[in-house]
Amino acid sequence: MIHKIQIKSPPDVVSKALFVDRDGVINKRMSDHDYVKSWSEFIFNPKSLSILKKGNNNGYRIIVITNQRGIGRGIISPKTFVAISRKMVKELRNKDIVIDAIYYCPHLIKDNCSCRKPKPGLIVQAAKDYNLDLKKSLMIGDSEEDILAAKKAGVGKFVKVRSDLKYFRNNVVNKLIIS
Ligand SMILES: [Mg+2]
Numbered sequence: 001m002i003h004k005i006q007i008k009s010p011p012d013v014v015s016k017a018l019f020v021d022r023d024g025v026i027n028k029r030m031s032d033h034d035y036v037k038s039w040s041e042f043i044f045n046p047k048s049l050s051i052l053k054k055g056n057n058n059g060y061r062i063i064v065i066t067n068q069r070g071i072g073r074g075i076i077s078p079k080t081f082v083a084i085s086r087k088m089v090k091e092l093r094n095k096d097i098v099i100d101a102i103y104y105c106p107h108l109i110k111d112n113c114s115c116r117k118p119k120p121g122l123i124v125q126a127a128k129d130y131n132l133d134l135k136k137s138l139m140i141g142d143s144e145e146d147i148l149a150a151k152k153a154g155v156g157k158f159v160k161v162r163s164d165l166k167y168f169r170n171n172v173v174n175k176l177i178i179s
């Protein structure tokens, strides 16, 4: 079963998606083996915001694709994860950025699920739900797992950014968004 938080209704027409990883892209990544456990630990990456806005302006559905093993490990409850996600959506909405949905994997590695990146399960399900043209879609992630998942799902464009937020490669991303 794929876990998702649907914000916007799926469109009738085929559309393209800007798939974005969360930790290390939308917000500052916590240190290794730590997880965002409360809203106070959620720090937006300002460089990603302009990219999300650009995605909105260029007709992309914005879909967050995120591994959240902290849920499976019992470090953060599913309820808290959903609350943080809704707060993130609301804060982005205040900045005129519209998120369509959040697809997340709460599982552990040993669960061997079909959705934990680098597996493509989350993207494949989102494509079905949202009638997406994957070839025209773009994935932005800060880890190799993000890129592998995108490739396996058949996403046409992808870019790996640095999670330390210093070099976000906005130029590269901007070109891919309008290509
Ligand atoms: Mg990440």
Ligand SMILES: [Zn+2]
Residues within 6 Å of the ligand: 104, 105, 106, 107, 113, 114, 115, 116
């Ligand atoms: Zn999973």
